[in-house]
Amino acid sequence: MARGKIKWFDAAKGYGFIKPDDGSPDVFVHVSKVMEASLPHLRPGMALKYSVEQDGAKLFAKDLSLVSSEPAPREPGKVGDDFADEFEREWGLRQI
Template sequence: MITGTVKFYNDQKGYGFIRPDDGSKDVFVHATALERAGIRGLAEGQKVTFDTAEDRRTGKVAVNNIQPA
C-alpha cells in the first residue's frame, strides 16, 4: 500500500486528491472509494494508506482501496 497525505477533498462534490509520500504524481480519489472502505470523509492534511487502480472507462489512475493511516 502507498502512504500519502490528503491534499484536497470536497465532500459536496465527492472527490479530491492525495499526495503520495514518495513524491509521485497526485492521485485522484472519488467518494465511491471512501464508501467502499466505510469512510465518511477526508480532511486536508490527513494521512492515509491506499492502493491504486486504472479506471476501465477513462484509463486514469485513481484510489481503489483507502484506509486512515
C-alpha cells in the same frame, strides 16, 4: 500499498486528490471509495494507505485505510450521514 496525505477533498463534488508520500503524481479519490472503506469525511493532511489503479495516464485510489495511531473519530454508519450533511450545507439545501 501506497501512502499519502489528502491534498483536498470536496464532499459536494464527490472527489478529491491524495498527494503520495513518494512524490509521484497526485492520485484521484472518489467519494464511492471513501464510503466503501467506511472512512470519516476526509480532511486535508489526513494520512492514508491505498492501492492505485491506472486507466491510461489517470491514477485512481482504491482500498483506502487511515494511517493513525488512534482510531478515527466516528460512529458506525455515520459516513453517509456526514456526506449528506456536508453536501446539503455546501449547496445551500439545509439551513445552518
